Amino acid sequence: MSAHIYKKIEIVGSSxxxxxxxxxxxxxKAAESVxxxxxxxxxETRCHxxxxxxxxxxxAVKIGFTLDEN
Amino acid sequence: MSAHIYKKIEIVGSSxxxxxxxxxxxxxKAAESVxxxxxxxxxETRCHxxxxxxxxxxxAVKIGFTLDEN
Amino acid sequence: MSAHIYKKIEIVGSSxxxxxxxxxxxxxKAAESVxxxxxxxxxETRCHxxxxxxxxxxxAVKIGFTLDEN
Amino acid sequence: MSAHIYKKIEIVGSSxxxxxxxxxxxxxKAAESVxxxxxxxxxETRCHxxxxxxxxxxxAVKIGFTLDEN
Amino acid sequence: MSAHIYKKIEIVGSSxxxxxxxxxxxxxKAAESVxxxxxxxxxETRCHxxxxxxxxxxxAVKIGFTLDEN
Amino acid sequence: MSAHIYKKIEIVGSSxxxxxxxxxxxxxKAAESVxxxxxxxxxETRCHxxxxxxxxxxxAVKIGFTLDEN
Amino acid sequence: MSAHIYKKIEIVGSSxxxxxxxxxxxxxKAAESVxxxxxxxxxETRCHxxxxxxxxxxxAVKIGFTLDEN
Amino acid sequence: MSAHIYKKIEIVGSSxxxxxxxxxxxxxKAAESVxxxxxxxxxETRCHxxxxxxxxxxxAVKIGFTLDEN
Amino acid sequence: MSAHIYKKIEIVGSSxxxxxxxxxxxxxKAAESVxxxxxxxxxETRCHxxxxxxxxxxxAVKIGFTLDEN
Amino acid sequence: MSAHIYKKIEIVGSSxxxxxxxxxxxxxKAAESVxxxxxxxxxETRCHxxxxxxxxxxxAVKIGFTLDEN
Amino acid sequence: MSAHIYKKIEIVGSSxxxxxxxxxxxxxKAAESVxxxxxxxxxETRCHxxxxxxxxxxxAVKIGFTLDEN
Amino acid sequence: MSAHIYKKIEIVGSSxxxxxxxxxxxxxKAAESVxxxxxxxxxETRCHxxxxxxxxxxxAVKIGFTLDEN
Numbered sequence: 001m002s003a004h005i006y007k008k009i010e011i012v013g014s015s016x017x018x019x020x021x022x023x024x025x026x027x028x029k030a031a032e033s034v035x036x037x038x039x040x041x042x043x044e045t046r047c048h049x050x051x052x053x054x055x056x057x058x059x060a061v062k063i064g065f066t067l068d069e070n
Numbered sequence: 071m072s073a074h075i076y077k078k079i080e081i082v083g084s085s086x087x088x089x090x091x092x093x094x095x096x097x098x099k100a101a102e103s104v105x106x107x108x109x110x111x112x113x114e115t116r117c118h119x120x121x122x123x124x125x126x127x128x129x130a131v132k133i134g135f136t137l138d139e140n
Numbered sequence: 141m142s143a144h145i146y147k148k149i150e151i152v153g154s155s156x157x158x159x160x161x162x163x164x165x166x167x168x169k170a171a172e173s174v175x176x177x178x179x180x181x182x183x184e185t186r187c188h189x190x191x192x193x194x195x196x197x198x199x200a201v202k203i204g205f206t207l208d209e210n
Numbered sequence: 211m212s213a214h215i216y217k218k219i220e221i222v223g224s225s226x227x228x229x230x231x232x233x234x235x236x237x238x239k240a241a242e243s244v245x246x247x248x249x250x251x252x253x254e255t256r257c258h259x260x261x262x263x264x265x266x267x268x269x270a271v272k273i274g275f276t277l278d279e280n
Numbered sequence: 281m282s283a284h285i286y287k288k289i290e291i292v293g294s295s296x297x298x299x300x301x302x303x304x305x306x307x308x309k310a311a312e313s314v315x316x317x318x319x320x321x322x323x324e325t326r327c328h329x330x331x332x333x334x335x336x337x338x339x340a341v342k343i344g345f346t347l348d349e350n
Numbered sequence: 351m352s353a354h355i356y357k358k359i360e361i362v363g364s365s366x367x368x369x370x371x372x373x374x375x376x377x378x379k380a381a382e383s384v385x386x387x388x389x390x391x392x393x394e395t396r397c398h399x400x401x402x403x404x405x406x407x408x409x410a411v412k413i414g415f416t417l418d419e420n
Numbered sequence: 421m422s423a424h425i426y427k428k429i430e431i432v433g434s435s436x437x438x439x440x441x442x443x444x445x446x447x448x449k450a451a452e453s454v455x456x457x458x459x460x461x462x463x464e465t466r467c468h469x470x471x472x473x474x475x476x477x478x479x480a481v482k483i484g485f486t487l488d489e490n
Numbered sequence: 491m492s493a494h495i496y497k498k499i500e501i502v503g504s505s506x507x508x509x510x511x512x513x514x515x516x517x518x519k520a521a522e523s524v525x526x527x528x529x530x531x532x533x534e535t536r537c538h539x540x541x542x543x544x545x546x547x548x549x550a551v552k553i554g555f556t557l558d559e560n
Numbered sequence: 561m562s563a564h565i566y567k568k569i570e571i572v573g574s575s576x577x578x579x580x581x582x583x584x585x586x587x588x589k590a591a592e593s594v595x596x597x598x599x600x601x602x603x604e605t606r607c608h609x610x611x612x613x614x615x616x617x618x619x620a621v622k623i624g625f626t627l628d629e630n
Numbered sequence: 631m632s633a634h635i636y637k638k639i640e641i642v643g644s645s646x647x648x649x650x651x652x653x654x655x656x657x658x659k660a661a662e663s664v665x666x667x668x669x670x671x672x673x674e675t676r677c678h679x680x681x682x683x684x685x686x687x688x689x690a691v692k693i694g695f696t697l698d699e700n
Numbered sequence: 701m702s703a704h705i706y707k708k709i710e711i712v713g714s715s716x717x718x719x720x721x722x723x724x725x726x727x728x729k730a731a732e733s734v735x736x737x738x739x740x741x742x743x744e745t746r747c748h749x750x751x752x753x754x755x756x757x758x759x760a761v762k763i764g765f766t767l768d769e770n
Numbered sequence: 771m772s773a774h775i776y777k778k779i780e781i782v783g784s785s786x787x788x789x790x791x792x793x794x795x796x797x798x799k800a801a802e803s804v805x806x807x808x809x810x811x812x813x814e815t816r817c818h819x820x821x822x823x824x825x826x827x828x829x830a831v832k833i834g835f836t837l838d839e840n
Contacts, residue, residue: 614797
């Protein structure tokens with residue numbers, strides 16, 4: 001029970017509004033293909049800039065989910 | 071006067087809403103036991119996920135405060 | 141055409157409200173002196189604390205811009 | 211022949227007994243879905259604590275396997 | 281439109297001739313199973329040595345591709 | 351409820367027998383003065399050597415515990 | 421006997437004259453509240469600048485001391 | 491004479507052909523505005539990918555040059 | 561007022577006598593072209609050696625200064 | 631007396647059984663050619679995998695020994 | 701048999717033409733004094749610049765070789 | 771001529787007085803066994819503490835020297 005096995009995948013989420021929303025978008029997308037997501041680690045935050053303004057936030061995250069539940 | 075001595079402690083703050091709020095919660099908690107907080111360094115940002123949604127943000131910070139004022 | 145040359149400069153933006161606003165302030169300031177900003181990399185997040193409260197956010201960013209357009 | 215292509219995946223294995231056993235559990239789980247595992251890189255070691263005692267070891271590993279064999 | 285979601289996978293490409301060729305081999309292999317590759321990040325460069333000579337280059341890369349296009 | 355606040359302290363545990371035992375000794379010692387330990391992060395592993403043999407293992411860990419329970 | 425347990429705390433010492441003096445000030449201050457200091461690790465060196473001159477050195481150190489002696 | 495002062499700037503050079511050519515392009519561009527370049531440090535290597543092929547190499551470098559010669 | 565914007569530049573100072581003097585020389589040189597220097601971060605310390613003796617110290621620093629004061 | 635000079639060498643030890651045994655094998659081998667070993671720093675832990683099982687542990691260590699005793 | 705012991709040494713190879721050639725020169729030189737070289741890890745890439753042009757590439761590598769074969 | 775080959779060794783120098791003196795002692799010791807030392811990289815600074823005072827400085831350095839001159 002205590003001995004779960006997890007997998008981490010690395011996703012880059014984007015958002016025009018905030019870092020939190022970019023992470024949230026990454027989780028929403030990941031949840032389409034993996035079940036049992038447990039945690040997120042933020043590993044890199046960047047912005048794409050257009051016309052001298054921040055156009056959107058790009059946040060790379062590692063998403064951890066349980067492998068051993070059926 | 072210029073030669074202050076500071077101590078850093080490492081706190082993990084949580085929030086259901088944002089990274090900033092999680093850091094703020096860490097500072098509020100630290101302020102209960104240490105005086106003269108001067109700065110915060112964000113060292114790690116994670117999320118706890120429940121039901122495939124971000125349940126809360128967990129942000130590890132180092133909090134620096136002055137040791138030498140009485 | 142594909143072979144642009146970019147320069148990165150390191151700016152620390154501040155804001156009383158959020159990390160995103162601090163980054164935005166850094167970009168606004170940089171845009172006064174460099175053209176063709178393309179991206180931002182967040183490299184360090186700190187807070188200045190006064191009276192045991194977060195007074196403002198300080199976010200160090202690297203700002204990348206195109207050197208080769210005239 | 212010398213020019214294999216490998217993929218790395220990141221797994222977190224757990225064990226109540228040791229770091230080695232946690233890594234071993236990660237490899238056993240990975241072996242269910244990938245063939246031709248070649249090496250493991252240990253990237254992070256943590257423990258989950260319950261009742262003031264180490265309940266289990268959690269070891270994050272990168273697992274490398276050959277992609278090009280059919 | 282600006283808010284793409286990307287995934288990164290980690291591949292190790294090999295080549296007897298150069299670092300660039302090893303990266304290229306990693307991209308060719310990845311392109312067999314993922315569409316819409318956008319960028320590559322070189323993360324580690326090693327050589328396998330046989331008979332006191334470099335036998336081939338092994339370059340670990342992260343490959344980023346768009347998840348949200350159908 | 352979801353918004354716990356944690357503190358991390360850094361302890362170096364020692365053992366003549368194994369890395370796991372050194373970590374365990376660090377947790378036992380920490381448990382004498384802090385309650386509600388939740389996790390351990392291994393940050394550095396060293397050995398002290400005497401007479402050309404490993405005399406004991408020294409493992410630096412960060413120990414996280416809940417601050418907000420009374 | 422060989423299996424001591426140590427704690428590390430992080431202190432920032434300051435000095436108008438040198439890096440060594442800043443570290444020394446950190447040790448003097450730490451010695452007011454902890455006994456049995458064994459070692460210091462220098463982790464970060466900064467200067468505060470006033471009127472375009474270095475006003476004082478600020479050196480962050482980790483200070484290790486024995487926990488298990490009574 | 492021995493006490494030169496240098497400045498480092500960070501440039502990202504691009505090339506369709508190789509890492510070395512991308513670095514060379516960065517140096518050529520930097521040489522248009524700074525004199526007395528002494529060394530280059532490669533800090534990051536990436537590729538831009540189009541149509542599932544490497545379109546060009548992007549190499550971030552730090553370029554060091556002497557400030558004190560007139 | 562609290563929301564200053566800063567820029568960081570990277571300078572390598574040299575000295576035949578000490579690390580502190582090398583940093584000081586970097587600050588003196590930077591002060592010729594930028595105003596309102598606020599802090600220095602030491603990022604790398606090296607020595608140049610001639611005739612089997614340390615000829616001079618080379619210390620790479622990041623120098624932070626205020627951009628928004630007129 | 632207090633001013634010893636040490637040298638560090640980097641060794642990779644292997645073992646079929648455990649991380650500790652791999653480190654021990656590195657120390658035994660090093661002790662054949664250097665005297666006065668004082669400490670070991672574990673810098674990297676990997677496994678070689680054969681037939682989908684961990685075949686042996688490979689642990690890279692830095693071994694520190696006194697240079698100045700005759 | 702599986703439990704080889706390796707040593708790593710750090711060499712900086714140079715070349716006027718390419719990174720690969722600089723690494724190759726490091727291996728050729730190392731092969732004069734050590735036998736049984738197994739792998740190379742590239743750890744740092746720099747260029748020496750003269751007359752505003754790259755004069756040669758300097759690549760620091762760690763070279764791993766077997767210690768236990770006689 | 772431009773294509774020298776260098777080797778780096780890692781030495782820990784000690785001194786009761788200063789960081790610079792500890793580095794100098796490391797160079798003096800290294801100069802007994804290697805010729806043509808070219809540079810030093812400071813990699814770690816620690817202090818040994820006795821009786822609540824800094825007893826001596828321990829500075830780990832990498833020392834680079836030319837291999838190819840006879």
